[in-house]
Amino acid sequence: MRYSETLVDHFLNPRNAGIMRQPDAVGEGEYAGCGDLARVFLRVREGRVAEARFQAYGCGPTIAAASAVSELIGLRPVDDLPHLKPEDVERALDGLPDDRKHAAEVVADAVRAAAGQWLSRRG
Amino acid sequence: MTRRVYLDHNASTPVHPEVVAEMTPYFSEVFGNPSSVHGFGRDARAGLDLARERIGGFLKVPPDQVVFTSGGTESDNFGVKGLALARGRGHVITSRIEHHAVLRSVQALETQGFTATYLPVDEHGRVDPDDVRTAIRPDTVVISVMHANSEVGTIQPIAEIGRIAREHGVPFHVDAVQTFGKVPIDVDAMGIDVLSFSAHKIYGPKGVAGLFVRKGTKMVAIQHGGEHERRRRAGTENVAGIVGFGKAVEVRARDMHEEAARVGALRDRLWNGIAARVPDVRLNGHPTERLPGTANICYRHVESESIVLGLDLRGIAVSAGSACTAGNVEPSHVLVAMGVPLDWAMGAVRSSLGRSTTAEDVEYVIESVGPLVAKLRQAMPVGAA
Numbered sequence: 001m002r003y004s005e006t007l008v009d010h011f012l013n014p015r016n017a018g019i020m021r022q023p024d025a026v027g028e029g030e031y032a033g034c035g036d037l038a039r040v041f042l043r044v045r046e047g048r049v050a051e052a053r054f055q056a057y058g059c060g061p062t063i064a065a066a067s068a069v070s071e072l073i074g075l076r077p078v079d080d081l082p083h084l085k086p087e088d089v090e091r092a093l094d095g096l097p098d099d100r101k102h103a104a105e106v107v108a109d110a111v112r113a114a115a116g117q118w119l120s121r122r123g
Numbered sequence: 124m125t126r127r128v129y130l131d132h133n134a135s136t137p138v139h140p141e142v143v144a145e146m147t148p149y150f151s152e153v154f155g156n157p158s159s160v161h162g163f164g165r166d167a168r169a170g171l172d173l174a175r176e177r178i179g180g181f182l183k184v185p186p187d188q189v190v191f192t193s194g195g196t197e198s199d200n201f202g203v204k205g206l207a208l209a210r211g212r213g214h215v216i217t218s219r220i221e222h223h224a225v226l227r228s229v230q231a232l233e234t235q236g237f238t239a240t241y242l243p244v245d246e247h248g249r250v251d252p253d254d255v256r257t258a259i260r261p262d263t264v265v266i267s268v269m270h271a272n273s274e275v276g277t278i279q280p281i282a283e284i285g286r287i288a289r290e291h292g293v294p295f296h297v298d299a300v301q302t303f304g305k306v307p308i309d310v311d312a313m314g315i316d317v318l319s320f321s322a323h324k325i326y327g328p329k330g331v332a333g334l335f336v337r338k339g340t341k342m343v344a345i346q347h348g349g350e351h352e353r354r355r356r357a358g359t360e361n362v363a364g365i366v367g368f369g370k371a372v373e374v375r376a377r378d379m380h381e382e383a384a385r386v387g388a389l390r391d392r393l394w395n396g397i398a399a400r401v402p403d404v405r406l407n408g409h410p411t412e413r414l415p416g417t418a419n420i421c422y423r424h425v426e427s428e429s430i431v432l433g434l435d436l437r438g439i440a441v442s443a444g445s446a447c448t449a450g451n452v453e454p455s456h457v458l459v460a461m462g463v464p465l466d467w468a469m470g471a472v473r474s475s476l477g478r479s480t481t482a483e484d485v486e487y488v489i490e491s492v493g494p495l496v497a498k499l500r501q502a503m504p505v506g507a508a
Contacts, residue, residue, distance in 0.1 A: 003432075011429075012436060017502040035469065036426075057424070057503050060432035066502070 003061065004094035010064035015071055017063075020053040025078075025121070027113025029106040036062045036102065040069070040110040042078070044118055049073050049081075054110070061096055061103035068092040069107045081115035084108050125438040128484040132324070132416055132477030133273045133301060134442060138367065139326035139478075145370040146328065149363035157360055158351065167362045174369025181372045182310060182318070182335055190334045190355045191365050195300040197346075198319035198334045199224035201356065202296040205342035206265045206317060207232050213264035216293075218242040218250050218279075219460040220272050225298055226456075229267070242268075247409040248277035248461050256287050263291070269298040270308065274444060274457045274473055275408030276417030278306065285314020294340060300324060300332070304375035305383065305414060316340045322364065326478065327371030331364035378478070386476045387415035389485050393474060394418050396489035401496050405467060407458060416476035419444065421458075421467040425499045430472050433495040439488055444471025 003011075020041035029038045036058030043051040052073050054066040072092045073081060086104035090096045096104055129137075138146075149170055155163030157171050172186070179186035192198045203225055207215055217229050219241045229239050240258040242250050250268055259266075266288045271278045281297055288295035296317040299308055303320035310318055317340060321332040336342060336355065349357035394406050403423035422430060427443040434441055444455045458468040474488070 008436060011432065014498070014502050017498075055502055058426050059428040063429060063499070063502050 002097055003064075006068070006092075006094040007061060007064045007096070010067040010093065011060045014063060014067040016051075016053045017055070017067065018053060019055060020051070023053075025114045025118035027110045027115065027117055029109025029111075029113060031058075031102045031106040033102065034058070036106050038062060038066045038107045038110040040066070040107070040114045042114045042118060044078055047077055047079065049076050049078060054107075056107075058103065058106070059100070061093070061100040062106060064093060065089050065096075065103040065107040066110070069111055073111060078115050078118050082112050082119070084111050084115075126487055127438040127440075128487060129440045129479065130474040130476055130484075130488065131440045131442050132480075133276075133414075133473065133475035135323050135329065136326045136477055137479070138323075138328055139371060139374055141374055142327055142367045142370045146363045146367040149366050153362070157362055158349075170362055170366045171360055174365045177369040177373050178333060181304075181376050182308065184310060184335055185338070187353065188336055188338055190336055190352045191360055191368075192332045192334055192356055193330055193358075193361065194332045195222075195298075195319060195321035195324075196224040198300070198321065198332045199298050200228050201334055201342075201345050202298070202317045202319050203228040203265060203267050204232065204345050206294050206296060206340070207237055208345070209341045209343045210264040212236050213238075213262040214260050215239045215265045215267065216242065216255060216258045216263060217267045218244060218269070220244050220248055220274075220457045221267065221269050222273060222298055222300070225267055225269065237264075238262075244277075244460050246462055247412075248272055248275050248407070248457065249409060249412070250279055250284065252280055252283040252287055255284050259287070259291050259293060263293050265296060266293050267296040267298070269300075270302040271299075271306070271414050272408075272457055273301045274455055274471075275419045275461070276301075276414035276475075277409040278302070278412040278414065281315070282313045288316075289314045301414060304372060304379055305416070306379075310335060310337070317342070322368040322371055325371050325375050328364045328367045331361050331368045333368070382478055383415040386478075386480060389480055389482060390416055390418050390474075390476050392482070393476070393485050393488060394420065396485070397492050400489065400493040407461065407463065407471065414475075416480075417473065418476075419471060419473045421463065422470040422472065422496050423467050424503055425470040425496055427470050427472050429499050430470070430492075430495065433499070434488070434491060437491045437495075439491060442473045442475075444468065444473060 023041035024044040025042040052070040056066040089104035155167040157168040175186040304325035318335040323329040407419040454468040
């Protein structure tokens, strides 16, 4: 298998998949090269991520990356999220093949966009 | 242990045990070079001759009109380029849904001064023979149209196209890699001058294929360095592979009709079972004029590779209609030519059944697809793609 057990587990059992009603922030990441799309919803309490949910369209690794990131950012201060790197997402999946690195990029983009939206509203 | 179900027979097939048995002596006992004049060589030559007779007999053509090559891609390259280059310059007609072995060969000819027409197909993936007639010009030197498409399985009206080619005196090449040994081929009735066919799609070994070249057809070799294959194709023949190819063809002649009926019924059960359980699906290809084992199904708004991965994790082997390579997704050129909308085409998955496929396998796949697609759609952004 070319994917890690962690990635396969997130793909087969995605955590926090699906829409969030009345989120505090939403962000999207898109990879134009292959049309992959990730959307991350945040519910924020006292400056921290109280709940994260996602929707993703793309190959298996993109769905797994979105699932992993929804766990990774739980309880984190939103102030930290603009610094989230694709490498952080990849680490949470125990690695990605070279030709699937974009899965981490599109998901990291979505998280940063959601955080940016919340932070700009907070002012 | 996870159940394993192989539904990718259009990609390759397991070598039939009878074929393995026939090939085995040719690796170590009958190892001579068939071009050598001594006994070792003559023994190997006898193996080649038998295979050529079997294949010629299957196609109902003289054995000396069968040329062995290294694979379907070489056969297609040889067929298209060999015919075109023998005529110097001119115009080539092909279709938009050919295998890349033909498409890229025609494109290569275009860089050498040839011109080309790429015929459209209808929503079922069929070429209109009238379009062939319209495309023919005084300088047309080759017509190349595949017998059946590997992705959707649609069978082309080859006999009608062959008749038009004959009327205009244009040589006709047919890529029959997906049909040879699966559905009947009559090169005379279909007006075929050059036919590509391969071993590993019909339970023969990889690395061996063939080309029927009708006697008197002007072709140039595209590979040089020897007098093999009646000077058509230089290079020591893959004797064991060719022997296996001959046996595989003999087995197909015996089994193909019965298997086509059995596999066709399983394929229809697969589609009907999935369509009854999964919303927003469509079957691609011609409803009736289609390879017996092929079911190409689009799952709207789902990315095909995620379905392939999900099924692979359940031990099921199918293939994706769109491929994400280094971050670039290429929707299938076949589905694009058929006018399948992008939000459907990106979710195309091909199942190709074969001699080992059982009714239990098909039920297992049907039961696996529904929950997987539902889960993927749950994670999907509404209106994405």
